[in-house]
Amino acid sequence: MNDYFSWKQETLTHTVSNNITQKYSDGFVFTRRGKGAMDQTRSIRIDLNTFVLTSENRRILRKTEDITLSSHPIPYTDYHWTIGKCAKDFYEKKFGKGTFSANAVKSCLTNAEETNFTMLLLYTKSDDVVGYAVCYENTDILHYSYPFYPLDFPNKSIGMGMMLKAILYAKETGKKYIYLGSAQRPSDTYKLQFSGLEWFDGKNWSGDLQELKHILDNTL
Template sequence: MNSYINWNEVQIDPTSDAEINALYDQGYVFVRIGKNILQQTRSVRIKLADFTLSSENRRVLRKVENLSLELIKLPISPDNYDWHIHKLGKDFYNNKFGPGIFTASRIKTILTTQELNFNFLLKYSIIDQNCGYAIAYSNSSIMHYAYPFYDFEAYPSNLGMAMMIQAILYAQNEGREYIYLGSVRKASDIYKLQFKGVEYYQKDQWSNDIATLKQEVFETPSI
């Protein structure tokens, strides 16, 4: 499989949101290897002032009617934590990427301790039935949408994309400037590039030349 793109790594003492925002603007994102660690990668973000729903985005949302989003502050106390969350995450990542990629114990640790910087759990429901989650970092200017997982057996194939669109709309409605969607390193990540206002970080600058990126990704051999 393709290795994760990591051009540089920093560990900071985040004293202000402005410091974190500046690093995200240089292609860095929080990762799950340790507290206050950010890696510089081919980050993807949407400038929310330029975002509008496309006809395809609307079609996806129509396919997943009654999808609702709730933000839960992290960490979750042990008394309020539901073990079904990490079971769903483990099953999802085992099925999609193979055993050990994202374990149940690791998911629980991220959600119930302050070991990492992610500070919100995005909880998705359809008619009061929990169907999916994503882990996020958010402040008044940016949101980083990361590590989504959902019940892929019980719900339609459009659910994952609908969850991402809902997060984008939430960030826009809450006045965020950007939402970050992770990185693009292989062909299966191309779906992140379909949105209006999207751009990606290429070593030293942001670019909206999506055609060139798609060509590079499809021509890069697997490792």
């Protein structure tokens, strides 16, 4: 997480939807470095016109059918310090100390002058929030950027279930693409199990997942 792979970095000065959508199409994604900051990376996206659920997708959805999704605009007015702690603990466990501090989470969710993200997905079970995902959304695209949830949550399918529910949300709300972050390391192969998936190779979008798996398998 601290050694984020990118070919190029840019800062958008005009953060209007059309400009942003084009930048995502050019392989860039929003980051947390500052307002308008984007990295061109090995981005992963799903063409929602061709996306269909696989049998494995359906199995995960059945295992998480008691978890529901709702969307909330950023700045998020119901922010509580426990959200920041949940994110900090999650990313620290996954990627090491200092990856995503509680203060950075709060800024990301509440400070419109600093954040590039526009929407928070909440995942609830029996009225209790069990997961979150920080996203960028406009009429054409959804960037599912920073998901997190309590690591002791008993349903081990929650991570994949959250991602699938976000994909379905994007499709149901008429998006053309959902972006799932980047392919950085061997552990990112879990993102490759969806139909309609493409990845950015530095110049073009490719559907050759075997090539991408080969790249990831040979990444330290």
